[in-house]
Amino acid sequence: MAYTYLSHLYCPRCENRYSANELYNLCSCGSPLLVAYHLEKAKKEWHYEQLHKRLPSLWRYHEMLPVTDPENVISFGEGMTPLIDMRAIGDHYDISYLQMKDEGLVPTGSFKARGAAVGVSKAKELGVEAIAMPTNGNAGAAWSLYASRAGIDAHIVMPKSAPPITHKECQIGGARVYIVDGLISDAGRMVAKAAHKYGWFDASTLKEPYRIEGKKTMGYEIAEQLNWQLPDAIVYPTGGGVGLIGIYKSLQELRGLGWIEEDQAFPRLVAVQAENCAPIVKAYDEGNKESEFWPDSETVAFGINVPKALGDFLVLEAIEQTNGCAVAISDDEILKEQERVADLEGAFICPEGAATLSAVQQLREEKWLARDDHVICLNTGLGLKYPETVETPHTVLAPDYEI
Incomplete structure (x- = not known):
């Protein structure tokens, strides 16, 4: 049995095909490229029962990942994050079966x-010596550290308003960090010029095909954790949208593999954005x-x-x-939800994650979600x-103060 059933790269717009054994960024038409696999062959030879003896990382699905030689895998054990029952929040919003997949634990x-694990692994396999990418923080931190482990130089451009800890993660990982007084779109333009000038590989979101492959494993894990059944809805914080695209891709692949029933409905995918940066929501509302x-986008998330x-x-x-939808949440609601989740569930989650739970409340109030939906x-x-999103007023006590 093959380590991977990798076939080729293809353009979802013009259907051009490209070799998966060569470095590519975008299709000649300007579209992102996606990865295709030999699904029919995999369906005959690979079965989910074979997963039981494998380590609990995303690489348990290596047959549907693009790395051809396991020696090129760069990993810190990422993946297989838990599905946590959110009973208190669910009761608060009148949802009987609400769960959170906690990616903060990777x-x-x-x-x-x-995305970094798979993207860097494939970059190593294809001989990349230096990568460059714009980031809002966490992607740059991840790619810097994985690139360091792979022996690949990293050049990271981030807005000055990015979370300070992510800047430190990039630097301690040995990346060359450039701080720009602007947005990620400004950082992206800087990366594009520098990558062309110096011959760095541009690893910007969706300008390389393999980040999606790492993110899609969230979909594989959800299906496996639910014994190959699917929830009614998956609610996802959406910026570049790679994770949502990846989860949808995983559902298509799982159906092609026969691991989920042909007539089993896909979960409705919900894209959640902040009110002050909601281009996807606007396009969805207008039918574009x-x-x-x-x-002038700005948000705490x-x-x-x-x-x-x-x-x-x-x-x-x-x-x-x-049959999903797109929802915009205000920054005030995001911060309130972050505090509410910590208070009711004991989980200190990121603002982006809080936005998804606030969206559940909104969709339940609108009856888009039913009480018995999973x-x-x-x-x-x-x-x-x-840490800057949480205000913690306190009083400093004298050493002899009696509580």
Whole structure:
């Protein structure tokens, strides 16, 4: 049996095909490239019962990942994060079966480690010596540390307002960090020019095909953790939208493998954005296939502060094909939800994760979600990486003070 059933790269827009054994960024038409596998062959030879003896990391699904030689795998044991029952929050919002997949428990403290693990591993396999990427913080931190483990130089450009801890993660990992007085879109333009000038591989979101492959394993894990059944809805914080695109891709692959029934409905995928940066929500509301650039974007949920996503058309397609929707949440509600989750569930989650739970409340109030729906929210990072979002007033006591 093959280590991977990797076939080729393809363009979801013009259907051009490319070799998976050569370095590519975008299709000649400007679209992101996706990874294809020999699903029919895999269906005959690979069965989910074979997973039982494997380590609990995303590499348990290596047959549906793009690395051909296991010697090139760069890993810190990322993946297989828990599904946590959120009974108190569920009762509060009148949802009987609410769960949270907690990605804050992966290495580097965010779900970005999944994309970095697979992206860096494939970059190593294809002989990349230096990568460059823009980041809102967590992706740069993850790619810096995985690149360090792989012996690949990393050049990271981030807005000056990125969470300070992510800047430190990049630097301690040996990356060359550039701070820009602007947004991630400004950082992206800087990376594109520098990558062309110096010959660095541009690992920007969706400008390389393999980050999606790491993120899609969240979908595989959810299905496996539910014994190959699927929830009614998956609620996902959406900036670049790679995770949502990846989860939709995983569902298609699982159906192709025969691991979920042909007639089993896909979960409705919900894209959650912040009110002050909601290009996907606006496009969804207006029935458009692509989004428009969102000017002057700003939100406490820094990871989803993406004014224009390269793969916006893929996000909107995933929403449409699963009968999902897109929801915008105010910063005030995000911060209230972050505090509420900590108070009721004892979980200190990131603002992006809090946005998904606030969206559940909104969708339940609108009757879009039913009381007996099984809903899974993605918490994409540790709340500890965003200490500035929490106000903790306190009084300093004298040593002899009696409590």
